[in-house]
Amino acid sequence: MKLFSKIFNSGRASDPGALTRITRTEVLEGFAIPGIINNMQYHFTNLQVYSDGLIYCWEMVDLAMFKQKLDQGWVVTAIPDGAAISIFGLGHWYIEQGVWLHTKATLYQYVYALVKQLNPALENLQNCHGSSTRKVGNINVAKHSIPDAKPFYLDNPGTVFPDRIHGAQFHCFYRDTDTKTYLAQLSLYESGRIEITNLPGQKVFSFEDIRELVDKKTITTTLDPGETVTILNLGSFKIVSGAGVDILDKLNELTDKFRELNGQENSITKCARIFEAYKATPTLQLKNELKEAYEAVPEHQRMFVGNMDTKDYEVRQVIYGDSIKKEWQEAYGFPYPYADMPKPVDE
Structure with a gap:
């Protein structure tokens, strides 16, 4: 008690010294429910509803902001007949004779009920105070990171x-x-x-x-x-x-x-690994290995063998040659923007 009094009741500010900075990770349970995001087209998505009252609808928002997203038409409850539904990793279909179960009010009530099911006392709910971002210097950054939701x-x-x-x-x-x-x-x-x-x-x-x-x-x-x-x-x-x-x-x-x-290399990782090896040492053997690895990647995932900008263009330029530059120019209307890939030194 004497030590406690000395530190906290001395009447003057105490210098705690160089303290160790720490963080903690907390597991929050939630539900993934079907939803639709209206962003230039209608995207089917999993709306993620968590026990702390945060909802992920392509950004993390609290209950009040989720209601705003409904009112603004970002989250919608129906797709008009004649429009298309886009489902990531699955496909794109035009639809008709849609029968939709929710209004904006009932979808909000459903989400609220799920939060209450997860957190019956509605304790310690997050409050974003009307914004999903905060200012760090001159940059707006997200208050809550995108959740890596896993079943x-x-x-x-x-x-x-x-x-x-x-x-x-x-x-x-x-x-x-x-x-x-x-x-x-x-x-x-x-x-x-x-x-x-x-x-x-x-x-x-x-x-x-x-x-x-x-x-x-x-x-x-x-x-x-x-x-x-x-x-x-x-x-x-x-x-x-x-x-x-x-x-x-x-x-x-x-x-x-x-x-x-199960801890094994997947086809995208394998292709990316061989691509890096080829760039370091461009040989015909590595080019052939790259072709085999690239064509083993499921076709709808081949864009992920590069980075967000280059996608699979550089990999395909190595495998299939400069016809890829022409393909780019025909698709986008301006010259191919990426560096030429090296030719095999022994070709």
Whole structure:
């Protein structure tokens, strides 16, 4: 007590010295629910609702700001007939005969109810005070970073402290036993456990089951004109036209992620590694290895073998030559902006 009094009751400011700066990481549970973002086109997305009252709708907002996003038309509850729905990693379809379940008011009430389910006392809710950014010097930075949301299941759920087993998530279409086609979420775990959700009832499979489900077209990326798609708790619509990624590419993407979850190199990482090796030592052997690695990447993911700017243009220039420059100019209308890739020294 004497030491406490000496430090805190001395009547003068105390110098704490050079203290160690620390941070802590806290796990917050939430729900991923189907939603639509209206940003030049209509994007299907998972709205992420967390127990502290934050909602991710392409930025982290509190409940009051989420209501503003609804009022401003950033988050919408319907897609007009004749417009298209874009689903990242899956495809793009024009729709008609949409039947939508929510108004702005009921979607807000649904999200609020989920927060309350996660946090019954509504304790310690986040308040962004009307802005998702803060000023650091002359730069606006996000108050809350983009969450790396991952699905999980509980291992040994009957124990006091069950382990959370995290996985990876994908969108797919699932033709259920009720004859309806659902826009579903597929969660994949390192054990090979597969969960299909956003259905009337969760389905659980093993990784070995996936090929059979694909062959039976139970899991698909291809929709027929006139086929009705149901998005649970959001609405339904009929397909007019459009296209999805090739189902075999999607299957390869799942296989890639399964390898990654089990500590193995995926096809994108392998391609990027060989590309760096080629740039350091451009040989014909590495060029051939790069071609093989690049063409093993699922087609809809090949843009990720480079950085955000170059995408896969530099890799393709190495493999396929200067025709890539012409392709760029025809697509964008100005000269190819990236550095020439070295030719193999032994070609």
